[in-house]
Amino acid sequence: MDGDLRSLIDMAEAARDERMIKSALNRFANSCGFERFAYLQTEGAEIRTFNSYPEEWQDIYLGSRYFLIDPVVTEAKRRMEMFSWTADDWPARGASELRRFRDQAIEHGIRSGVTIPVEGSFGSTMMLTFASSEKKADRSILQDGQKAIQAVIAIHYRLKIIAAATIVAPKGLLSPREAMCVMWAAKGKSAPETxxxxxxxxxxVQHYLDSARRKLEAATVAQLVAIAKDHGLV
Incomplete structure (x- = not known):
């Protein structure tokens, strides 16, 4: 499967839009015997996700904020290395919310999988999961851990580049410098700190932020950051 991983990395880096990334991930997942994939980035209590899970499950997962109790997310942050998992190993007793999460995940065809976590900047964690409705996933298909990490990083940065390139403002796109200043503002940095x-x-720096506010029709920097996040810029 090393060749497939290399191909996934190449296809991610060459992708011109999210559809092409999703196609590459779906193809790789299916070639490895999985049915779904999910890229997820967590930073504090915030989450960004890009996946092929059923839309109904996505709505439930985000609406219920299940990422705060998801055993896969918790284990990924703790271990920071590739691991396989199965919902059948999650405790049957304990908080009713966790039991409900497990039952709903299985109901929507997410029963086992392999997850590749990578530590990001500013305390964030990126992870790529390949999931199956079967009871147990075969981790042996992903032998090269280093290439797996490279794939996660390639997908992460390609998604950011595509998001930044496609954010359309009333007066045009944000320039690279404007986007950079907005990114630091989203990290809580003031203009002098940036x-x-x-x-x-x-x-x-303040000029770039003011220019970005005008383009995105934001009254304040806080609103600018919120709009930029909604568009996937940061």
Whole structure:
């Protein structure tokens, strides 16, 4: 499967839109005997996801904030290495919410899988999961852990690049410098702090933020960050 992983990395880096990334991931998952995939990034209490799970399950998962109790997410953050899992191993007793999560996951065809976690910046965690409705997943199909990590990183950055390139504002796209300043603002950095991190003059940083606010029709920096997040820019 090393060749398939190499192909997945190449296809992710060459993808021009999310549809192409999803096609590459679906093809790889199916070639390995899995039915679904899910890329997920967590940062504090926030989550971003890109997956092929049933839409009904996506609505339930996000609406119920199941990512806060999901055993796969918890294990990924704890271990930070590739691992296989099965819902049948999750405790049958304990919090009713966890039992409900397990039962609903199995009901929607997510019973076992392999997850590849990668530590991101600012305390974030990225993870790529291949899931099956079968009782037990075969981890042996993903032998090369280093290539698996490369695949997660390639998908992560390609999704960010595509999101930044497709954010359409009333007066055009954000420039690379505007997008960078918005990204640091989303991390809670002030204009002077962003200036120190980027080597740009503080007044110039503020100019980029003001320009981005006008393009996205935001009244404040906080609203600018919120709009940028809604569009997948940060």
């Amino acid at each position: 200036a120190m991190l980027t080597g740009i003059n503080p007044r110039t």
